[in-house]
Amino acid sequence: MDEKLTVGIADMKMVKGEGTLITYALGSCIGICLYDPAVRLAAMVHIMLPLNMEAGRKTPMKYADTGIRETLRQMEAQGALRGRITAKIAGGAKMFEVGGNGLLGAIGQRNIESVHMVLKKEGIRLLREEVGGTVARTLLFDAANGQGRIRSYGKPEVIL
Template sequence: MTTTKTIVNVGIADTKTVQHPNTIRTLGLGSCVGTVLYDEKRRIAGLSHILLPDSNQARAANSNPMKYADTAIPQLLKMLQDQGARDIKAKMAGGAQMFQAGKGTSFMRIGDKNIEAVQEALRKLNIRIVSSDVGGNLGRTIEFDPETSRLSIRKRNHDIYTI
């Protein structure tokens, strides 16, 4: 019997989950951060692609919680727990600074703020970050395989590597 593998695509300000043999990915992360929460034994995982650090800065009500680190990470955790995940760990990537520093515009440092916000959200939930590939100044495409718990990372003009 053959099984078909599906790749689940996660967009910007989106969060999805996946079970083996399927994999989950998000494309073209710049200053955004991709966070994978996974249960190694049960081979379930989820991926969140956040755009901004803090939902308290939203200037509109009823904002999409998956856009912000502080709201997306707890929701992702709950989605996984609802599917029976228990021993949950994290891997993360992204948060690059895409432009050279200029005069203090909002383009600047957003990557760093996103990284810090995700780390803080994970700390609050007592989730251990097993590995991460953050910062720098290059965009990333990332894909997680719940079968192996490996997160593969691709940058433009670079070979794929896993963490």
């Protein structure tokens, strides 16, 4: 039976060989799926914000920069090799109209840009993305084959 692990907000889970990682309610947040096909190691991190601006924060998975780096470190500790790891991402929607030039309304776009920057800096190839828009997403990621699926209310399922 396929094990399903739920990844919460500001959380990361990893599974090797068999199993599905799932996260819900990706609005402006981004779900990042990292995968090493040689060892069939899958990880998913659900980030909320683009950058960790304070040293010593206790929730590195909340931020794109520290969340991705910590996930890569833990994957390498489980036998993944940086050169084989690929990424797929979903989320970064604009969920609310915010008046003025406030940064709150643009948090989804800022998350997308930060994730792109960190993946590039860490040498991780981004294979696919389903980002932006105005709808929340549920993201599933299969460790057996590295396939992602996205479900959104009133829309057909998207293969990632």
